[in-house]
Amino acid sequence: MAGSGSDFVQLHNHTHYSLLDGASKIPDLVRRTKELGMTAVGIADHGNMHGAYEMWSEAVKVGVKPIIGIEAYTTPETARQDKTRVHWGTEAQRSDDVSGGGLIAHLTLWAETDEGLKNLLKASSVANLEGRVMRYPRMDNEVLSTYSKGVICGSGCPSGIIQTRLRLGQFDEALRYAGELQDIYGRDNFYIELMDHGLKIETQVTNELLDIAKRLNAPLLATNDSHYVLEEDRGAQDAMLCINSGSRLDDPDRFRFDGSGYYLKSAEEMRAL
Known part of the structure; x- marks a missing residue:
């Protein structure tokens, strides 16, 4: 899943447009991508597409292909206007249950085509106008x-619905939801993401993620939940989190x-995980 720099792409990157969470400035991100020998790089900011134009313009300057995406906030399988807090597990499992106090899950989406980019922009707008709960602009199924054409979907981070169901011991529900995403985006455009931090x-x-991928014949995608460009930038991002949480x-x-x-991370670092 992680080859040489030229054939491996880091897709799950948060920039400073993941407000008070991501510390990567887009010019630094694309320059570092070039230094690592990668030919493309993706962004997936939390709940917004604010960085799309800057990402495109800065990436093409250095000869790197921009892959525009979003780490969408989704509802916990409820309608986007429904503000009910959802818990699938027991009280003892609350720390492993639905994120945001029962309001949200995460899902990564990337534009494969121009139509896909337009669809992500539309989906993000609908989430903000119709699905917002507290600070979360949410998409529902x-x-x-509706806005799936030209879009590639990844199962996301540990806050994804599939991963949450698995932590709660609900394999069949995780498999069902993964199948629904595959039906929405198509067999070739739905990936099971694997992370290791x-x-x-x-x-x-x-x-269990590998088992789901095998059962659905879904491709695997190795991603790194990047929130800053260089390893030594961790302190700056840590300070940003303090501002976020007061x-x-x-x-x-x-x-x-x-x-x-x-x-x-470089392709070599990803391969070593």
Whole structure:
């Protein structure tokens, strides 16, 4: 899944348009991509497409192909106007249950064609106008299906519906939802994402994700949840998270990223995972 720099692409990258979460500036991201010998790079900012034009213009300057995407907030299989908090597990499983206190899940989407880019822009607009709950502009299955043409879908990070169902011990529900996404985007355009940042919530479901991919004959996609360009940029992103949560760096209980490796990794580093 991770070959040489020229044939491997980092797709799951958050830029500074993932507000107070991503610390990668787009010019730095595309330049580093070029340095690593990669011919293309993707973005997948949280809930918005604000970086689409800057990504395109900066990438073409250095001869890197831009792949525009979004890490969409989706509903937990409810209608986008429904603000009900959903929990699929028991009280004891609450920490593994639906993200955002029961309001959201994550799903990664990338434009494969010009039509796909237009569809992502439309879907993002609908999410903001009709699906917003608190700070989350949410898409439901109707939006995903309506604006699916020309779009590639990845199963996302641990906050995805598939991964959440698996952590709760609900394999059949995870398989069902994966099948629905495959029906929406097509057999060749739905990928099972695999991540490894040294987190139990990732590794505990890896084998079941592989099983789902095998049962659906779905391709695999190795991604890295990049939030900053260089490994040494971690401190800057950590400070940004403090601003986001209104906490201090010396607060032991503040929100922070567990695990490691949330930077733009080379193909060789991805292969070593």
